[in-house]
Amino acid sequence: xxxxxxxxxxxxxxxxxxxxxxxxxxxxxxxxxxxxxxxxxxxxxxxxxxxxxxxxxxxxxxxxxxxxxxxxxxxxxxxxxxxxxxxxxxxxxxxxxxxxxxxxxxxxxxxxxxxxxxxxxxxxxxxxxxxxxxxxxxxxxxxxxxxxxxxxxxxxxxxxxxxxxxxxxxxxxxxxxxxxxxxxxxxxxxxxxx
Numbered sequence: 001x002x003x004x005x006x007x008x009x010x011x012x013x014x015x016x017x018x019x020x021x022x023x024x025x026x027x028x029x030x031x032x033x034x035x036x037x038x039x040x041x042x043x044x045x046x047x048x049x050x051x052x053x054x055x056x057x058x059x060x061x062x063x064x065x066x067x068x069x070x071x072x073x074x075x076x077x078x079x080x081x082x083x084x085x086x087x088x089x090x091x092x093x094x095x096x097x098x099x100x101x102x103x104x105x106x107x108x109x110x111x112x113x114x115x116x117x118x119x120x121x122x123x124x125x126x127x128x129x130x131x132x133x134x135x136x137x138x139x140x141x142x143x144x145x146x147x148x149x150x151x152x153x154x155x156x157x158x159x160x161x162x163x164x165x166x167x168x169x170x171x172x173x174x175x176x177x178x179x180x181x182x183x184x185x186x187x188x189x190x191x192x193x194x
Contacts, residue, residue, distance in 0.1 A: 009113055013142075016149035023109050024154075030101050036108040037080050040115060045072035047118050054125060083107045087151055090170055096155025106150050114143060 012019025028036070049069060081104075088103035098106075117139045125132040148164040157163055 005112075006116075009116060012109070012113060012146070016146050017153040020106060020109065020150045020153045023105060024102055028105065030104075033101055033104045033108065037084070037104055037111075038077055040108050040111040041077035041080055042073045043115050044076045044111065044118075045069055047115060047122065048072055050122055051118075051125075054122070080107050080111060086170060086174075087154070090166065091151060091155040091157075094155075094157075094166065096151075096157060098151075098154035098156075102154055106154050110143075110146055110150055113146060114139065117142065 008019065008022060011022065046069065049072070084100070084103045084107040087106060088098060088100045091098055091103075117135070121132050121135045121139065124135055144164060144167065147167055148160045151157070151167070152160045152163045
C-alpha cells in the first residue's frame with residue numbers, strides 16, 4: 001500500500017495532471033474520499049506537533065488553534081474542507097466541470113503529497129538542518145504548481161497559468177475576509193499577533 005502510494009506520488013510529481021487523473025480513476029466512494037481528507041488532516045496535525053517539539057513554539061492565534069492535537073486536527077479538517085468547497089464552487093463558477101466529490105479527493109491527494117514533503121523536511125531538520133529551509137521554500141512553489149495543475153485537470157481548464165492567478169486572487173480574498181472576521185471577533189489588535 002505505502003509503496004503503491006509512493007509510486008503514485010512520484011508519478012504525480014512528474015506529471016501532475018496525469019497523476020490526478022490516475023487518482024480520480026480509482027473511483028473511490030464518497031465516504032472513502034472524506035476518510036482520506038480526515039486522515040490527512042489528522043496526520044498534518046500530528047506533524048505540526050512533531051515540528052513544534054524540534055523548533056520554536058508558535059505564537060499568537062496559531063498557538064491557540066494548535067494548542068491541542070484534537071483542536072489542531074479539527075482546524076486542519078475545516079481548512080481542507082473549505083479548500084475543497086472553494087476548488088469546486090470557484091471552478092464551476094468559471095465554467096469548470098469538476099464534481100464536489102472529485103474536489104474532496106483532489107484536496108486530500110494534494111495534502112498527502114505535501115505531508116510527505118513536510119515529513120522529509122522534519123527529517124532534514126534533524127539530520128541536515130541547513131537543507132530544511134530550502135526544502136520548505138521549494139515546497140511552497142511545489143504546492144502552487146500542483147494545485148494549479150490539479151484544478152486545471154479537474155475542471156477541464158487548458159491554462160494552468162490562469163488557474164494559478166485565480167488561486168492567488170481567491171487566497172487574497174480569503175485573507176481579507178478572515179482578517180475582517182478576526183478583527184470583529186477579537187478586536188483589531190489581534191491582527192498584530194497573527
